[in-house]
Amino acid sequence: MKTAPCKHQKGSISILVAVSLVALLGIVGLAIDSGLGYMIRARLDAATDGAVVAAGQAVTRGNNKSEQTTNATQAANAFFAANYPAGFLGSTATAGTPSVVFDNQGTVTIGMSAQAQVPVTFMQTLGFKVLNVSASSQAIRKTLDMAFVIDTTGSMGTDPTEPPVVRANAISFLNSFDITNDRVALMHFAYGTIIDTPFKLDSSRGFERATMTSQIQKYSFSGSTNSSEAFWNARNQMNKLQNPSSLRVIVFFSDGAPNSFASAFTFAKKAKACNNLVGTIASPDSKGKMSGLWRFDQLQTAFSSPCYDSDLEGDSSSFIPSLPAYYNAHNPTDTTFPIITNSPRVVTAAVTYQNVNRASRNLLEAMAADARNNNIYVFTLGLGPQLVQPAGPDNELGQDVLKCMANTPDSLPRCYNSKQPVGVYCHAATPGDLAPCFSQLASQILRISQ
Template sequence: MKTLKRTMRAQKRQQGSVSILVALSLAALLGVAGLAIDAGMGYMIKARLDSAVDGALIAAGQAVTRGASQAEQISNATTAANAFFAANYPTGFLGSTATLSAPSVKIDKGTVTIDLAAQASVPLTLMQIQGFKVLNVATTGEAIRRDLDLSFVIDVTSSMSDTTTQAAVRSGSTGFLNNFNTSTDRVSLMHFATGTVVDVPFKSDQTRGFDRTTMTTKINGYSFGGNTASVDAIWNAKYQLDHVITQPSSLRVIVFFSDGAPNSFAANFTKGATTTCATGGYTIVSSDSPPTSTSSNNNPGAFNNMSVQNQQASCHDPYADNVTSMPATYDVHAASDASSTLPITPASPIAGTLTRPVTSSMPNVASSSSKLANMLIKYQNVNNASRNLMEMMAAKARAEGIYVFALGYGPSLLTKTGAGSGEVGQDILKCIANVADGPSRCYDSKQPVGVYCYAATINDIKPCYAQLASAILRIAK
């Protein structure tokens, strides 16, 4: 009997011990479960917080380009950061409360630094068993935008002379300027056709920024007409970056808009035995297509500056002027920029390859029977030389670390092949931008790789400009 009682008492003690162990185990299990649940919730809050801050940085970086003064730009960036954070972190997300600290926007010369910090707190669930009440999550982000020097080149040739295209070019070009900071970025503006005019040069080294209002007025006042003398436009863009500014920014860019391949170039051609046309030169052919008869209207079409065009009357009929040979070099700027004196004949090397042969011979027009043949020789020489020179000039710019971005517009870029090279205009624009899907002969992975965007219609011009601006801002970070 006593043995039975002792056994029953032992069983009760064992049951009590098991109850304590179960209780302790349950608390531990709840703690582990609470850690897993609350930690998972904290992870999701942190991910959402990071995403909202990253988006706010992007929005602030875009907004800081707007405003006439640094105070306005900082205000715009701050407003955009707050608005974007609020839109991307929903109120009460998983029961949390989030705040974005006051954004820090600093503009030092050409560099913009934006710092953001955000915090979120959320009441814990099962972890409260362990005595923890609130989970605090924090994140920070920084965006640094490098200073920028940009040469902006716009084609105003006769192939875009209809009013609808003109309006699209003006609208897209002025809208493109809105992506850049008028107090920190340096922008120069120029347009080209038969020659090139620098509408607004860079400011001095000590003065950053650019005058967007004046540039908008200039673009809206463009007259369209003339030939595609692209090489001088690229030269002017490079000259602005190399010589007008002697203390360059960390990022240098040429943005080149055109609807066609180069078909002419400026040089000091020799007329007859002893006479040289006035400085500024001229070329032989103004058309993308070769002459088909001796009556073809292929007047010369390139000068190093549009303003000298009317002074070149004696050079407007190269056949009568008895031009007998091509110049050896692209020499019209030799005095001011000897480094950009490029070879023309007998062949122009591009990236180590002899491309588009150019001969020195420019036959006289001896008789009507030989005139067309002579015109074709002149056409091929000038057309090939124009394309070679443009690519060589762009390659020189890239060798100096300058990015080249190209926007091509219209169907002719996909159809016209020039003087028998077999390449369409788009190939040349891809070459100057140094994009991987361009012709293999001109792609150089060691040089800055730009962006080429093709606008098939006028409705594609603005989206292409937006793509170029986005790419520039991305490499500016």
């Protein structure tokens, strides 16, 4: 005997199915609308992150905190507007006013928040009409100490169109930094080094950009390349600071590998009265006789008689019988940087082109490594085609020295040290490439300062 279907049971199943469908739609809607919210949140995060970074770079511009705050605010708002398109995925976004806070030590803290609303579709079944998304970002612009070293040797002036471009771009580079909070020391070199403007050694911050601009505009270009003396002075400027900043950088700009160095030299017997005279001995650009001694604290001035019995451009070995064991131009007992060494280039005591040239390169690389070991970043900029042409007694590339100084990952294997600060090297093949190179260095310095 057949049993008739229960109409009441069919109705219960229909209700359960309907309720289940509503719940299922709610779950699906939650997943879809939540996914939409995540995409909006990611875009919002990226826009506020980039905005505070842009503000951190713009805050360096201006002659006072009011101008700097205005520049930072404008940069943040412009970056946010450009990177969060109106109506993105149907949302409406509102950016808050950026906060720019200066402390007494020169650190600037920049914050920005933003909100976005987006209408929901499936989640309306659960009673929601809009989804609210928010994001906030903060960047801290660290204090900066920077030594800016500029090569003013003769090779920089071979092309008469080059010096004006060098001066203009060096000045423009300084405009990237905060004259009220950053500290900058400026120096230039040839046979010797001139410190144009040293660091402020008291507790005050900032630098005189107008003064440095005037100094750079007066640069003339002549003399040999005593790079290690310039770097020693940059490093010494850093060491003198009693209250160093959280970020320390040496920016070294040159158009060639070093071929000279300074030290205290022992003279031949007939010039014994001049023993321990500190000066620069220079090698030529190719194999030949050494010249010197030149003043290590001036650009191209030679010491006068009675310390010589040969013409200045003659053979220095006639009155300098051997090279010193260590670089001791500033301290006669200093043994930090060896001259006579087997590494990385072999240098003996003989006064030869090979030894003077190799010692010049060894000293520069060793001083840069010592600076990085003290948590100082080294950024280098090379100008001209000669840097990528083999030269010197070992047919080395000049840019390899600059890469070693900066500790770039593509430097020679013997140079790169992942435990030390990694800097940047940029090669400007022509004077026209200087502007983007200086811009790259400034951007990278400002990036690591945040």
